[in-house]
Amino acid sequence: MKNTIKFQRSNELFSYNSIDSFSKEVAFLPSVAFVPLQQHTGISANEIFSPGTTVREGQLIARSADKNSSCHIHSPIPGVIDRYSTITLPNGKLGKAAVIKLSGSFDLLGRREENYLWQNISATEILRVLDDMGIINTFEHSFPLVPEIRNRKLSDSRILAVRLYDMDPTCQLDSLLFKYEQHSVLEGCAIIAKAMDVQSVYLVYNSNKWEGPDLEKLQKLFKDRQVLLQKGHEKYPNGNSAQIKKIVQKNSKTDDINPLCIDVVTALSTWEAVVKNVPPLTRYVAFLGTAINKQLVFKCRIGTTIGDLIEECGGFKSPPSCIVINGLITGTAVYDLDTPITKYTKSVHVMDKDSNPNFDSYDCVHCGYCLSSCPEHLDPIKIVTHIRKESFSKDIVSDIQACQFCACCSMVCPSRIALHHIIHEASESIKRELK
Amino acid sequence: MKQIEWKITPSPFIYTRLSEKNRILVLLVSLIPMFIMLYFDRDYKAFINIGCATLGVFGAQFLFNFLNKKVTLYNSSLLSGVLTAFLLPTTLHPITVVFVSFLGSFFSSSVFGGKGSYWFNPIIASVVISYIAFPSEFPSFLIHKESLLATGNPLDVLRFDNFSFWTNDNSLVNFLNTTYFSHINIKIPEGYITLLWSFPSTIPAIRYNVLILFSSIIILTFKTIDWIVPTISLFVYSLLVYFMPLVFSNIFQGKGDILFGLCTSSILFLSFYILPDCSTNPRTTTGRIITGLVSGIIFYFFCGPGGSYNGAIFSIVLINVFTTIIEKIEKKY
Numbered sequence: 001m002k003n004t005i006k007f008q009r010s011n012e013l014f015s016y017n018s019i020d021s022f023s024k025e026v027a028f029l030p031s032v033a034f035v036p037l038q039q040h041t042g043i044s045a046n047e048i049f050s051p052g053t054t055v056r057e058g059q060l061i062a063r064s065a066d067k068n069s070s071c072h073i074h075s076p077i078p079g080v081i082d083r084y085s086t087i088t089l090p091n092g093k094l095g096k097a098a099v100i101k102l103s104g105s106f107d108l109l110g111r112r113e114e115n116y117l118w119q120n121i122s123a124t125e126i127l128r129v130l131d132d133m134g135i136i137n138t139f140e141h142s143f144p145l146v147p148e149i150r151n152r153k154l155s156d157s158r159i160l161a162v163r164l165y166d167m168d169p170t171c172q173l174d175s176l177l178f179k180y181e182q183h184s185v186l187e188g189c190a191i192i193a194k195a196m197d198v199q200s201v202y203l204v205y206n207s208n209k210w211e212g213p214d215l216e217k218l219q220k221l222f223k224d225r226q227v228l229l230q231k232g233h234e235k236y237p238n239g240n241s242a243q244i245k246k247i248v249q250k251n252s253k254t255d256d257i258n259p260l261c262i263d264v265v266t267a268l269s270t271w272e273a274v275v276k277n278v279p280p281l282t283r284y285v286a287f288l289g290t291a292i293n294k295q296l297v298f299k300c301r302i303g304t305t306i307g308d309l310i311e312e313c314g315g316f317k318s319p320p321s322c323i324v325i326n327g328l329i330t331g332t333a334v335y336d337l338d339t340p341i342t343k344y345t346k347s348v349h350v351m352d353k354d355s356n357p358n359f360d361s362y363d364c365v366h367c368g369y370c371l372s373s374c375p376e377h378l379d380p381i382k383i384v385t386h387i388r389k390e391s392f393s394k395d396i397v398s399d400i401q402a403c404q405f406c407a408c409c410s411m412v413c414p415s416r417i418a419l420h421h422i423i424h425e426a427s428e429s430i431k432r433e434l435k
Numbered sequence: 436m437k438q439i440e441w442k443i444t445p446s447p448f449i450y451t452r453l454s455e456k457n458r459i460l461v462l463l464v465s466l467i468p469m470f471i472m473l474y475f476d477r478d479y480k481a482f483i484n485i486g487c488a489t490l491g492v493f494g495a496q497f498l499f500n501f502l503n504k505k506v507t508l509y510n511s512s513l514l515s516g517v518l519t520a521f522l523l524p525t526t527l528h529p530i531t532v533v534f535v536s537f538l539g540s541f542f543s544s545s546v547f548g549g550k551g552s553y554w555f556n557p558i559i560a561s562v563v564i565s566y567i568a569f570p571s572e573f574p575s576f577l578i579h580k581e582s583l584l585a586t587g588n589p590l591d592v593l594r595f596d597n598f599s600f601w602t603n604d605n606s607l608v609n610f611l612n613t614t615y616f617s618h619i620n621i622k623i624p625e626g627y628i629t630l631l632w633s634f635p636s637t638i639p640a641i642r643y644n645v646l647i648l649f650s651s652i653i654i655l656t657f658k659t660i661d662w663i664v665p666t667i668s669l670f671v672y673s674l675l676v677y678f679m680p681l682v683f684s685n686i687f688q689g690k691g692d693i694l695f696g697l698c699t700s701s702i703l704f705l706s707f708y709i710l711p712d713c714s715t716n717p718r719t720t721t722g723r724i725i726t727g728l729v730s731g732i733i734f735y736f737f738c739g740p741g742g743s744y745n746g747a748i749f750s751i752v753l754i755n756v757f758t759t760i761i762e763k764i765e766k767k768y
Binding site for chain 1: 444445446447448449450451452453454455456458505549550551552661713714716717718719720
């Protein structure tokens with residue numbers, strides 16, 4: 001089935017193939033797992049063991065290098081660390097990974113699941129567990145979750161905003177997980193709310209009506225914290241931090257708010273870590289696209305290569321021309337079937353030649369579509385022209401900082417100029433200079 | 436490592452609009468019915484003109500790219516060449532066609548900076564250059580004010596001037612009137628089929644108006660052009676022609692012949708293939724609406740009730756100048 005979404009500004013439409021069923025299929029265990037030492041934004045974790053060491057399932061194999069910008073990595077399978085090698089990561093970069101060969105017995109798989117009563121655990125203890133388990137916030141940039149909670153905890157207005165749908169609608173995983181794992185997701189949100197001691201929780205959904213439990217039950221779950229059900233924007237972009245902040249701002253009395261925004265995957269891994277006492281060893285990943293035989297959502301082990309998982313989807317239906325991780329709008333193209341699943345992998349799109357658009361880039365033709373589609377009313381090509389000329393006036397810098405990097409401008413550009421990437425690069429360099 | 440040759444590019448991997456390359460392709464494909472008609476009409480000179488104009492534009496583009504060390508789409512040169520040839524009289528010598536299309540394209544590119552930067556359409560520049568050099572080759576006014584005042588209907592003026600209508604026009608009009616239009620009490624006059632299907636002119640762009648309408652559906656469906664400027668300009672021009680067929684006169688108020696106006700001055704072709712050129716259009720919706728309104732009014736003042744091809748060409752020149760002013764205001768606010 002095809003889903004069609006409109007842009008917030010202008011009448012541009014885009015369609016994508018949707019997954020309707022969620023069969024909770026569990027992928028085969030990998031015989032060799034490639035476990036990157038950096039599965040978060042920040043500093044890579046430090047390896048603990050040398051090659052040849054035997055590790056257990058869920059054992060810590062790389063320790064967080066920094067309290068604020070790094071997090072622990074655990075072994076997804078039992079086995080022997082064969083070597084450390086540089087591999088392609090799902091974000092397109094190269095990174096060091098532990099290559100673990102499967103052997104020995106499982107400590108978690110097939111054993112009786114634990115079921116801790118999180119209500120009885122103190123906030124400090126929850127934070128310690130989340131830190132130990134290396135939980136990351138996959139809302140937008142995959143930052144480690146605990147430092148984010150600690151930072152927000154110090155502020156006066158402690159707000160938690162949970163996006164219950166996908167930032168990139170083509171990704172679809174968050175929406176599906178909320179639909180089929182609702183109870184665990186909401187409990188995960190309540191655990192984070194407790195750890196952060198939030199005053200109010202915003203549950204932002206974008207279906208026609210709220211499909212979760214009623215407000216009374218939610219109130220009970222969130223221990224009488226203020227729970228607000230907010231409908232997100234139906235049109236794109238509707239899930240980035242700027243959009244969620246706008247929703248929170250509408251209901252807030254103060255202007256200076258900095259909510260902690262989390263997504264469904266973060267809530268679910270929090271629940272698994274605290275209630276099941278399991279570090280992130282598996283991830284749900286949606287396999288989509290026109291070049292694979294069967295579109296599926298797998299629960300697969302971190303470190304499994306996308307090539308192996310594509311084979312489990314029935315292999316390629318037609319010769320692939322592009323493989324995209326984490327959505328067609330904001331995702332990254334990868335070139336290696338040995339790219340592993342990581343904590344921040346949500347979807348894999350395998351596109352064939354027909355569905356893969358023309359990427360040749362040309363000079364601007366002055367069509368103005370970028371101008372009319374920008375949700376922030378910016379002039380992307382004007383900004384890019386100034387960036388190319390390296391003329392950063394005050395107005396241009398504030399325009400760059402206002403950009404949401406939603407890619408609306410790039411999606412409409414007939415010259416295929418990667419406008420939002422150029423602005424993003426400039427934004428990053430401005431941030432570096434300001435530091 | 437199991438590596439395959441894939442495209443590695445930055446996101447997005449999904450687009451709402453055709454790429455510039457495919458946009459040009461759709462525009463070229465939309466012209467195919469007219470190519471077929473030219474072939475059936477055995478107008479081989481038009482084909483020679485197309486080849487020559489394309490050669491001229493290619494040459495200009497190549498030289499411009501070579502001098503400026505730029506890489507641009509050569510298929511846009513192909514489209515420019517074809518459109519130039521459609522707007523030039525088939526009676527022009529092939530070498531002249533090569534020369535004027537080269538000059539127009541090179542002048543526009545080198546003065547204004549190539550595609551996306553120019554405010555003066557290179558195709559129109561070529562046509563204007565050839566008009567200045569060979570005015571006698573261009574069709575003269577089809578109807579004069581005096582004749583229109585005498586007959587009251589532009590088609591009657593043509594009839595009095597012994598204009599050669601299509602041979603099957605009469606029989607087809609009779610058939611349509613008796614079979615279809617009689618049921619809704621409408622009677623189309625003799626000559627309409629000629630206007631729409633095969634208007635005798637040395638300018639290929641005026642000949643097959645019904646095919647231009649058909650092509651416009653294709654190009655609008657594929658979002659190849661922006662619909663605002665062409666539709667508003669056609670609407671404004673049609674309204675003005677209908678309510679005031681004679682400029683500055685209210686003699687035939689509400690009796691104007693819209694179809695005659697649209698089909699005999701190449702306004703249809705210009706509105707769908709030349710006016711929507713992104714480079715010569717403002718970027719905001721408001722700017723485009725104003726451009727559409729201004730274009731309709733300029734077309735009306737330059738072409739009147741119709742039959743003025745040269746008027747339509749020079750309207751575009753003036754519209755391009757106005758667009759620049761609109762853009763300047765747009766940038767301010």
